[in-house]
Every structure is written in structure tokens, then in C-alpha cells.
Amino acid sequence: MSRFLVNLLIYSSVVLQVFCHEEGIYTRQYDENNFVDEIAKKHHFVMFYAPWCGHCLRLAPIWEQLAEMLNEDSSNITIAKVDCTTDAQVCSDQDITGYPTLKFFKVGTSDSVRFRGTRDLPTLTDFINEQLRQEDELSAGVVSSQESPLIELNKDNFDAVIEDGNTFIKFYAPWCGHCQKLAPTWLELAKAMELNEKITIAKVDCTEFRDICSTHDVKGYPTLLWFEDGQKNGKYTGDRSLVDLKNYVNRMIGGQVPEKSEPEPTKVTEDKFVTELTAKNFSDEIGIGLTFVEFYSPSCGHCKRLAPTWEQLGKKFQSEKAVKIGKIDCTTSVNRQFCNEQKIEGFPTLFLYKDGQQIGEYNGNRDIEDLSGFVTRHLWHEEL
Secondary structure (H helix, E strand, C coil), X not given: CHHHXXXXXXXXXXXXXXXXXXXXXXXXXXXXXXXXXXHCCCEEEEEEECCCCHHHHHHHHHHHHHHHHHCCCCCCEEEEEEECCCCXXXXXXXXXXXCCEXXXXXXXXXXXXXXXXXXXXXXXXXXXXXXXXXXXXXXXXXXXXXXXXXXXXXCCCHHHXXXXXXXXXXXXXXXXXXXXXXXXXXXXXXXXXXXXXXXXXXXXXXXXXXXXXXXXXXXXCCEEEEEECCEEEEEECCCCCHHHHHHHHHHHCCCCCCHHHCCHHHHHHHCCCCEEECCXXXXXXXXXXXXXXXXXXXXXXXXXXXXXXXXHHHHHCCCCCCEEEEXXXXXXXXXXXXXXXXXXXXXXXXXXXXXXXXXXXXXXXXXXXXXXXXXXXXXXXXXX
8 A cells, every 4th residue: 555655646746747847938827817818818729637647748748849839929829728627617617528628719709629639749730720820811801812922832833933033932830920020021022022023922831831841941930041943042041121131132133232221332441351252252362371251141130230340350360461351242143152052051150261171160159359269269279
């Protein structure tokens, strides 16, 4: 009997540890004091559970993973849970008779939809996506049936659309908060480029067409990729404002940059301490000594913030003949392919070269002290 009690206590301890560990990290824990008020604020997907339930224990890490993806301030859905052993009245009101029970609550209505599928992450996200898509269709009304300049890609048309010319594609998930914020801007971008035959603006729902997104190594949402004649030719990592997106498109297709970005020539003359590199002069410029190179995009917010520090770095080493500070704009038609060959996947990327060969990538803080320290350490190594 005593052994049974010990085992029971150990089991209870494990159960409590699992649920206590999960609680309060990403999944919202509701009770009879806040359940009704909270589900009235936005869409909710709620797990009604009992801590001793084996199926609930197996679902717990998946539910937490789902919450980690979706529980952002900008998201229109919240992942939550209710412990039916401590808040029996809430569960009784929801007709909960078994555990776990998963219900989707639509904001603004008293309706709820019970989930009855396989309790794995892909199936759960598909279910959420379906509920949100139905909501979007209802709210869109007649507008959804009208022609849109924004092309929706799927497994049947993806290859055909990207085969010729330039295509700028948003890979997204309907439940992603950042995707929801970008959606109206992306539509405006498509409208702005509608009459330009050199570019197609498109989007892919990665919850519906996972194979497409997996093929193109999409690991987060939204991911914005540029395709040229069927080949991936760039990843946009800059600010997601309409102005910055339009500027990026214009640079990629070799068009005129809008007026807001025209003061750039002045910036070039000011960069007297930083060597402007291109695909044509790159090998010659980095051939001797140490060359610290910034691969950048003019529309990239992080690059803009780095610019004055990079200039300061060039000034700091201007008298050191063995060191050169350079930069290369990866968005120009001359440099795009070269940057791809250098395996540049984001901006800014900072590579250090010695006598024409890459010897390192800088991933530290982008302040003048850390950047200059990185160069100096390699310089001392060269001199020893």
C-alpha cells in the first residue's frame, strides 16, 4: 500500500510539473473570473483539460508550441486553456464531457466550433486557418470575388507565374500577426505595380501549400522572396513600409527610385572613408590586406542605422594601409548575381577578407568599439 501511495505521489508530481511548467509561458490560462471577458476580445482556440488526463499531457507541448507561434499582441487569435478540475463551472457551461476538448470561439458571437481532428501541429493549424478563412470570406463579401492585382499562388500556377520575368512573393500564414499587419501594404504594392509589365506581386498561403514553402526554404512568416525567370534571386529583409517596398522593387527591376530616396548621390560623396565596391571591382579591391565588407540594401532599416557607424569605422582605419573598409549594394542589377554567389541571405552581412579570401563573418554588436575591435584583432594576428 505504501508503495502505491509513493507511486501515486510521484505521478501526481510529474503531472503538476508538466502543467506548471507550461502554464504562463505562452499559453494563456483562463478561469471562471476571466474566461467570458477574454474570449469576447478576439478569436480563441481553447483546450479544456484535466491535469491527470494522459491525452492532455501528450497534447500539452504541442499546445504550447501553437501558443508560441500565435500569442502575439498583433495576432487576431489567442491560444488558451482551462483546467476543468479547478474551474468546473466554466467547463460545465461549455458542455465539456471529456478531456481534452478543443473549441474555437469566434469573436463577436456566441458560436464555438469543436475540433475533432488529429491533435498534431499541422492539423491544428489547418483547423485554425480554416476558421479564419471563413471569417475573412464573410467579412470580404463581394470584394473577394473581384479581380485583384495581387496574384494568389498555389500548386497549380506557382511555376507558371514565376517562370518568366520578375516576381515578388509574400510567403505567409493567415494566423501570423506580422502577416496581418503587412497584408494591406502588400495589396497597395500590387496596385502600385499593376501596370508595370516588369514585375508581378504575389502571395502564397504556407498553411495550405506547405510543399511550395518548404521547397523554397521558408522558415518564418512573412518571408518576402524575389524570383527572376524562375530562380530565387533575393530575400527582402528591410522595413515593410510601402515606400521601402516600392523602392526595393524599382531597384530590382532597374527602374527609377521614387523621389523620397533621391538624395543618395550626396551620401556617396560623403562616404570618402568607405570604398564603394561592385561585382566588377570587387576582386581587385580586396586582393591585398584585410578588407571588411558590408553587403547591404539601401531599403534595409538595419543597414540605414549601421551606415554612419560604418563610415566612422572607415575613418578610424584610414591611415592603416593594410585595412580597407568597403560596402556593396546587393540590389543593383550589376551586383545582384554576385551577392547571390557570395551566399548573402540577409542585410547587412559583414564579411572579412584577407588577400582576396573570405576568412570570417562578423555577427557581434554593430557599435564602433566592437567593429573596430574585430578588425584590430585580425590585424594584430596578421602582424605577429
